[in-house]
Structure formats: structure tokens, C-alpha cells
Amino acid sequence: MTTQQTIEAEYTWDGESFRAQLQVHVDGQGRITRVADAEGAPTRRLARRALLPGFVNAHSHAFQRGLRGLGESYPLGQGDFWSWREAMYALVLSLDRTSMKRLCVQAFQEMLAAGFTTVGEFHYLHHSNLGADAGELREGDFAFDEVVLEAAAEAGIRISLLQSFYKTGAIGRPLAGGQRRFATLDLDRFLQQLDRLAAKLHVRTQTLGLAPHSLRAVPDEDLRRLVDEAVRRGLVCHIHVEEQRREIEECVAATGKTPLEWLLAHVPVGPHLTIVHATHSTPERLRRFVETGANVCVCPITEGNLGDGLGDVATMLTRPDAVCIGSDSNIRLDAPEELRWLEFVRRLRHERRGVCRDSAGDVARQLLLCGTSNGARALGLPVGRIEAGCWAALIAIDVYAPELRGANADTLLPAFLFGASGSAIREVCVGGRWIR
Amino acid sequence: MTTQQTIEAEYTWDGESFRAQLQVHVDGQGRITRVADAEGAPTRRLARRALLPGFVNAHSHAFQRGLRGLGESYPLGQGDFWSWREAMYALVLSLDRTSMKRLCVQAFQEMLAAGFTTVGEFHYLHHSNLGADAGELREGDFAFDEVVLEAAAEAGIRISLLQSFYKTGAIGRPLAGGQRRFATLDLDRFLQQLDRLAAKLHVRTQTLGLAPHSLRAVPDEDLRRLVDEAVRRGLVCHIHVEEQRREIEECVAATGKTPLEWLLAHVPVGPHLTIVHATHSTPERLRRFVETGANVCVCPITEGNLGDGLGDVATMLTRPDAVCIGSDSNIRLDAPEELRWLEFVRRLRHERRGVCRDSAGDVARQLLLCGTSNGARALGLPVGRIEAGCWAALIAIDVYAPELRGANADTLLPAFLFGASGSAIREVCVGGRWIR
Secondary structure, three states, X not given: OOOOEEEEEEEEEOOOOEEOOEEEEEOOOOEEEEEEEOOOOOOEEEEEEEEEEOEEEEEEOHHXXXXXXXXXXXXXXXXOHHHHHHHHHHHHHHOOHHHHHHHHHHHHHHXXXXXXXXXXXXXXXXXXXXXXXXXOOOOOOOHHHHHHHHXXXXXXXXXXXXXXXXXXXXXXXOOOHHHHHHOOOOHHHHHHHHHHHHOOOOOOOEEEEEEEOEOOOOOHHHHHHHHHHHHHHOOOEEEEEOOOHHHHHXXXXXXXXXXXXXXXXXXXXXXXXXXXXXXXXXXXHHHHHHHOOOEEEEOHHHHHHHOOOOOOHHHHOOOOOOEEEOOEOOOOOOHHHHHHHHHHHHHHHHOOEOOOOOOOOEXXXXXXXXXXXXXXXXHOOOOOOOOOOOEOEEEEEEOOOHHHOOOOOOOHHHHHHHHOOHHHEEEEEEOOEEOO | OOOOEEEEEEEEEXXXXXXXXXXXXXXXXXXXXXXXXXXXXXXXXXXXXXXXXOEEEEEEOHHHHHHOOOOOEOOOOOEOHHHHHHHHHHHHHHOOHHHHHHHHHHHHHHHHHOOEEEEEEEXXXXXXXXXXXXOOOOOOOOHHHHHHHHHHHHHXXXXXXXXXXXXXXXXOEOOOHHHHHHOOOOHHHHHHHHHHHHOOOOOOOEEEEEEEOOOOOOOHHHHHHHHHHHHHHOOOEEEEEOOOHHHHHHHHHHHOOOHHHHHHHHOOOOOOEEEEEOOXXXXXXXXXXXXXXXXXXXXXXHHHHHOOOOOOHXXXXXXXXXXXXXXXXXXXXXXXXXXXXXXXXXXXXXOOEOOOOOOOOEHHHHHHHHHOHHHHHHHOOOOOOXXXXXXXXXXXXXXXXXXXXXXXXXXXXXXXXXXOOHHHEEEEEEOOEEOO
């Protein structure tokens, strides 16, 4: 519970441009009730600041923050995604409650400093134990589920815990090694655990979603039931799709369809559904997918680090609210850097500028949508805009930061997104509470 | 003149790894005289800091800092390099001594904050006036040459002023519009101006180099004389090469050779020579070029922003000290970001990790060389290493910065280069003088 606030910054983003003398009224619950021309003294005046909606990080695996600085040596030549995954599994096996909590708090605090006020935590590392010795597979203790929620509350970030179902190591193959910490072997028990978590949420900052890990890790019939269950419960549903070529080949071999093709054929596709990566998805299937109102989450820094390849963002953006971003492996946490490289890597590929642009041709405004309201849409949350009815999820950037010197109200947004980083952010507000 | 110093940080980079209890001895001129195991109290103790050589920014056009936040709207569809150049020329025509100085100081200060202690300023915007009315072309006043040197001194950065020769607007075509501010029409007068500048340098932090702008802007016979003159005077020589496909086509049409092919055939190529970009250069020519000991400067952020394309860095690195980096347009100034994306954009292209790696397979160490000693080599300056004989060009990073939390001596370098930014840099030393 906070008190009512009226916030007035030097500039406030109104969805189209930065405006002076605008006040944001926030109720005691942390919701924006009104955005209007200034009248009277604000309770919080942010001099020399420009107010933007907080960024939405639609896809994170917080614990992977623990890999930073590791796995960047290739004594035998070049590596790839699969060699990286081995390093990640080694981390997975090493974690206990204390170290898991520490990594998650670190990641969430760094997200806040980087401008992300909301995270969609795609959570598959459920167990603090292996569940059984190597010969026999049982589910573990689900202890890390609550650890993640506690860490988010401690850091102060809004979280949508995207509870992940993970049953097979590859299509038709049992879990092995570190994967046994992810085990969810029975869908009914999985939904019971979801209900237990629902009862423990901080109601103002925590929500749940469903996350069948991938077609590789979830058998067909469980996947169908999970998407149906998401629709029935009004939850969002996220799934990794077509990040790696090998994953596509194995799915085609097993089902005759690529993962995205399979989804389009077998589950209800619409605004509740978000696919993550879609790096190797064909334009035709992407077009059909986004036409339903469904979402795609792209993770530029992680995809660059892992060498995944370049997804067809131009086609995804045939619906301008279809593309959001995620920090995924959390090797680097910075919202402006994610957004500019979402655009830059595609400029390099096509040798043209302006791949992500809104209907007026503006790149920065389109990138801002990808970083804010599009992510809010994918998580089903009223954030990502500074307007009545939304949670007060705000960041205040220092108009006088060295990186922004020379910018005016018209050029501040592109100067920030192309030329600065989270280090220009001075204050951060989550649900009415000022974290920094 | 500073006093003698002994510097001891918690960790100091010795060229191979971070070591504790190492002291860096610096003389009153700002040169490192000795790096040795700690003995006695240092004059400057940097607790909780790791000392690295300052980064070398081998290619900058400082005034283009004034374009930040501009030119990112494409109402008529996608843009390219050439539409960006029009915006740049508009800025060029608007500058006077005061605004030129302000932009250069801003850029140089931001470079220092971003970890660059040395800049190679590829300087072609010479004149504060147009030289003549539109009908007649005369050289202007060369007033901006000294403005750049003054700005560097004021900011405190080490500069190699790469004085640029710029005579034609395209092969065989006169200068037009904003280009007239770049005009150097007579090589003898150009060299006289170089001599005048030599007499005005701050001897401890300023040097000169030669920079024929490109094959597009410099007639063949002037170009040959300029490279010969660089060799005769012992100066480095930098030139833009094969950034854009159109530039290559026009050169082939006029000379029968691509720009790089022409250089290999007609001028002495060796360690004195650095080509900038080489985005569309063929592997065979790149291999021949670097085999001579010559250098290539790649500008990852600017090339990403302009949508130039992806140069073949893997081939350039067949000689590991051949590749350095530059911030070029200065749209974003951050050394770690330049370096990680030098690697990441190529991972995305090849779907493999570890394009830039040293002989042991280590990526971070190879990237550090590209960002430090390789740039020093291209500028012919004794910087970029923490060792006796080099200028004390140092940065101190905060080992306890949130982005680096969890790193140890072994993982600190990759954690910094992949996961942090200039905001983790707390102190900066240029030639013995502490700027921050």
C-alpha cells in the first residue's frame, strides 16, 4: 500500500511524444488514474527528467545470470548453442536455494537498473533436488518456484511467473542430467502446483502464466491440454519455438511438421499465445501466426551471443504490436541495447535502414512499442503505457546525462534508444513504489 | 607534467590475466617505467578496482556526435547510408567554431567515460567557412583543425589527428554542398597545413597521421603521393575502403579495380596503413592485405546503424593483431558494446560462436586486443598495454558493480566485455593524468 501521488517530470511520454507540464495521478494501489495537464503542485516533481513507461522484459531465465563471464572459450574451435547448453546444465546442477535466490535477486535488480519494470520469468528450473538417483526419474520439490517469487518481491520488480512444463529431454526421450531439475512429469500435479503458487502471489505485483517449454520438451497431448488450460483460465501461454535448426529437424522427423506449423494446426492460436525466438520460422507461417493476434518475443542480445541466427522481424511486424523483447539468458541487461540491436542486426543483413518502423516511418517509436506495450500485451498485463488504468510502471531518464546532451523533446527518444543505456535512468517506479 | 606515481589496484591486467598485488610505476612524463610485484605502499591505491589498458578508438568523426537522435525516421520507406549522408551534410553546413568545439568536447568526454583513452580522429571537416560562393571552389580557412586539437586537450583525451585529404565529391567529380567544407585542393598546401599543425601539438598527448579520405575523394596521383609521404615522415595512414557497394562499383568503373585491389597494386602496403570498414572486401584480398602487416578498422555500432553489411572479420583475424575498432559516427559511445557486437553480429551470420578468438580459443582476450593494442598499432602509438615504455593509459573498473557481481579474476574480463558497459568504469588515466 502506498499513498496517492501526483508525478510531474520535465517531460512525460504521452504515447506519441514527450510533453511538458503533464501530471500523472496514481492511486494508493499504484494504478494510474489520470494523466492530465499540470494543475497545482505535484507530490513528486522530477526536475531534469523525462518519464517513460518502464520496459517490459517478456522473456527471462533469471538464474542464467550466473553464467555471465563463463562459456566464452573455445579451445577446440568454434562453439554453438548446444555447447553453451552444456555449461548452463552444469550451473543448474550446482544451485541450492541460497545461490538460486542470490542469482535471481541480482538479475531482477539489474533489470530494474536497466529500465525493465516488469519481467516475464519463463521458469523451468523448479527443483532444488534431483528427485531421485540417476536410475529413476521422479519430480523434485518445486522449491525454486517460491524462491523466484520471493526474489522478485525482494528486488521490487513486477513478475509474471510463466510456470514451465518440461517432461522430455528431446522428442520421445527421457530427461537426463541437469534436465532432471526441470522435471514436470504429470500435468495434473503440475496444475495443482500452479494453484498452490496462485495462493502465494503478492497480488499487486505478481501474476502467473503457463509455459510449455517447447515441442522438444512437451509431448503433443500435454501441449494441447496446456494451451486449452491457459485459455480456460485466462492466462497467457509462452513457448520456445524454432530457435535452433536441429530442433526443427527433429520435430519434422517426429511429427511431419515444424514446431510453428504444428502449433498452427493443433492448438488455439491468438492473443493469449507468445512464441519465443521464431528465429528460423518461415515468413508465410509467421504471417499466419501474427494475423491471429498472437505474439512473438525476440531476444536480440542472447540470440547474438548464442549465434542463433536472424529471425524475420520485418514479417512479424506486419502487425505492429506483435513483437516484444526478452533478455533471455541475461548475459547483458540493458533495454536500449536490446532494442537498437533488434533493428541494427537486421540492417546489417538487408543493408537497409528502418526495418522496425511505425506507420509514419519512425524507428524509435516502433522500438519503444516493442519494448513496452507489446511486451505488456504478451504478458496480459496493464503496464507499458502511461495512461489511466495501467499500473504506474515508470522510468525517469536524466535529460542532462552526457549521452543525451544536445537532445530536445523531439530527439530525446531516439537519442536514448540509439545512443544511451540504462545508465541514463535515474528513478524507477513499480506499481507506485519508487525502487531507485 | 605530473609527478611520479605508483598505482596498485585490486587486480591489474598483465596482458594474459588479472593479477593481484601488482604495481604500475609511472614517471613524471606519464610513461610506465615498470610493472612489478607490490613492494611498499603505492601512491594511488585503487581498492575494489581492476585495471585495464584504456581502449583505443581508432576511427572517429567527433562532430557527428551532433547527429544523435536525428535521421531515424523514414516516412518514404527504408533508408540507407546515402540518405543518412544527406542528414550529415546538413549538420556540416550548420557548424561554426563554437558549435564545432562543443560537439567535439562532448564526444571526447563521452569517449573517456566509455573507456576510450585514445582517439584516432579522422578529420575531414576542416573549414568554418565555405571558401567561396557556390560558383567557385576555393579552400576554406582550416579553422576547425585547431578546434579539434583544442577540444581534445580540453577533454583530456590522447588524440592522433588523422588529417584528411578530400578533393573530389566522387571519382572525377567536383565537391558540392556540404563537401566544400572538407576541401583540400592542393597537396603541397595540405602538407604545409600539416606542418603548421605539427608545431601546435601538445607534445605529450597529440600526434598526427595522414588520411586520404577514400578513393572516391582522392585522385590516384594524390593518393600515391600521400601514402609515400606517410612512409617518408613515419606517420600512419588511414583510408576508408569498401564500406558501400556503390563506392566499389564506381571505382571498378573508373579504374578497373576495387578500392582495395587498387591499393594493393599501387601503393606501399604495410603496418603504416589502415583501411577502415572493408565491409565488402573479398577474403582473398583481405588475406593479402593483412599478410603485409597492414591493419583493418571495423566500426560495429556505426556499421549496424548505417546498415553497411558484415565485413569478413574471421579472415582479417588470420593475423590476430590486424583488427581494431572505431566509434566512427559516435551515435553510441561504449567500448564493451562495440567489442561484443563485433563478435555477435558475426555469430548471427554464421550461426557459430567464437569468430574472434585467440590461439587458445578465448574470445574476450581476442576482443580486448582488438580494443586496445591493435588500435594502438594502427595509430602507431605506445599505448594499449600496461607495460614499461607505454603511456599510462588506464581504466579502472569497479569489481563490485552490479553488472560484474559474481565475477572472479578468471571471469572478470568476459563478464565486463559481454555483460557490462562504460558505466562500470570509475577512473580513467591518460598519460599519467587522472581524468575521472
